[in-house]
Amino acid sequence: MTPNDTLIGAGFADPVFQSQGAFRALLAALSEPGLACDLGDAVVPPAGLEPATAVALLTLADYETPIWLPAALRDGPAGAWLRFHCGAALVDDPAKAAFAVIDGAATEPKLAAFNAGDDQFPDRSTTVLVQCAGLDGGEAVTLEGPGIAGQRSIAPTGLRPAFWAEVEDNAAVYPLGVDVLLVHGAQVLGLPRSTQIVEIR
């Protein structure tokens, strides 16, 4: 027995329907950027993961999708939990990750450190889950792009100062680039690479 054994909580009680429900919500989040979607409370997440992060990774990640986590999470219960439930490998190199979880307030790693895909397979980029302090109450950011009729305004909090500049740079390399999911609590808000930042106030 390893010390982590006793720490691992259960996954989905009903894997088929709970993962399909979460998948539908994630699809909605990325197809209507800026609209927060609820992923529910199907699992008790391990320390360090927001509930929506845990549900999203349980739904999307498997042994073929390496995950990058900050070192503290990787070596703690979160890493053990993901290994156990997803069978996913945890990688040190952000560029090798299919999924990544980062702390929105931390200065590193930058979005550009992750895999932006290549010209032949832009879809092989990293999907970055950015855990932040809240999805409203912060400075207003106006979005434009596919999935948004006209413009949409969001106001997440707890993001590093240069974060929006990174999102702009990411959108500029379209069709390459990472897809971002802002996560807080059970909620997730999509910022795919196709979304443009119009204004920050």
Place this chain on the structure above:
Amino acid sequence: MTDIATRQHWMAVLARATQGEIDALLQQAGPLPTHELLKAPETGTVMVEGRAGGAGRRFNLGEATVTRCVVRLEGGAMGFSYALGRDGRKARLAAVTDALLQSEIETGPLRRGVFALAQKQQAARELASRKAAATKVDFFTLVRGG
């Protein structure tokens, strides 16, 4: 604490055992202990890899059905089962057995039961090998001339 090689050995024996054999084994050790299903019995596949020429480049031969189950006993011990096939009940019983074996002393009833199963499996392998050996060719050369 069990060393990994010992645990690998009993997991291999359990993977080759039938549901009935594992059931009988567990009954010898008393009533089925209360356990939580961390991963309910689930059937999926494992892609089986071969190597070109037997030792060269890896390639995918094809998948095989595999059923797995992970349980946790009340005391906290986790038991795993991964085996070919689609028998969910066997997977659950094997996972419970794996969990129990980890805290059992070497002379316990489960250890002895696993040992007996291993011997039975070895005997079946040996019989198959002896039947194959009966078809081994003895060449003899006819010597002609001086």
Place this chain on the structure above:
Amino acid sequence: MYVAVKGGEAAILATHDLVAEARRGDENVPELGVAQIREQMGLACGRVMNEGSLYDPDLAALALKQAQGDAIEAAFLMRAYRTTLPRFGSSEPLDTAKMSIRRRVSATYKDLPGGQVLGPTYDYTHRLFDFTLMDQAAPAESPARPATQPLDASMPRVPDILGAEGLMEEEAPPAGDPRPFDLTREPVTFPADRDVRLQAMARGDEGFMLGLGYSVQRGYGNSHPFVGEVRVGEVAVEYVPEELGFAVDLGDVTLTECQMVNQFAGSKEVPPQFTRGYGLSFGHSERKAMSMSLVDRALKAREFGEAATYPAQQDEFVLYHSDNVEAAGFVEHLKLPHYVDFQGELELIRRIRKEREQRLADQQSEALPEAAE
């Protein structure tokens, strides 16, 4: 005008019932059990597992029962079922040197370590009917008598013996021992690497592979093959679950492996030597493994600087046509309604016929006055 046609639901439901009746046959004859098929039609189950690309003898037997013994239809059922299952991961590469041997023969060496083990084979039968099998007699005791001693615990693979002399093309993993390409997950591109070719052939149609292998021998592939070794037996499958971090033995699979040895005269870069073709298949399926090994060698033409003149040497041809589920789908879809397509063709033919008749009539009327002169 495009006319969508609906209908046929009742007819389709009725055909489900009728095919169930046809499958069952005469109800006075006892129904086949899946276990009977698994145990008594094991070679057919092996073929279905190979072409269905899924090792599960029970499911292969069920597939054969449900498909009335149609191997391709049965493989299709296996493929369809496979897509409903999650994949836990990839096994550790199989170690066929550790096979529990039931059959192992070599055509290149008489006295090889471990010996020639004929095993269960039809090779030395006379292909005369055994009419006693017609009788539903009580099960007789197995006539197979074991020898007093089992086979050697370890049997070296034959090409490794020649390899020690340096006369055999080396088979070693490329740098870093990369994970193999998986054609069920990623699109195939050409030229295809060996891992892609071997995966495609392992799930390829036995008849197609046999025909291609035969073509190689008959001169459409410039090959001089010998069976270095065929071995059949059980091999343990090991898998490392990410959460455990050590290898778990999942049980045994039955495999057939063929190592084909081919003479090679050498090229500017490569000295004369023996080159290799490899075949590996689920179950006891020698014909498949041997055919695969012949075509594997033929497909190495590019690597050895040989002209790829013949079908068996062309990876695109072989890989695009070996999958019988794909091939059957495309061939058999022709029987499905093409009413609109055909209506279009019909109208086109009528129009150009009319135009041609008009043209001929015009030419004739132009020619007539001259003829009258």
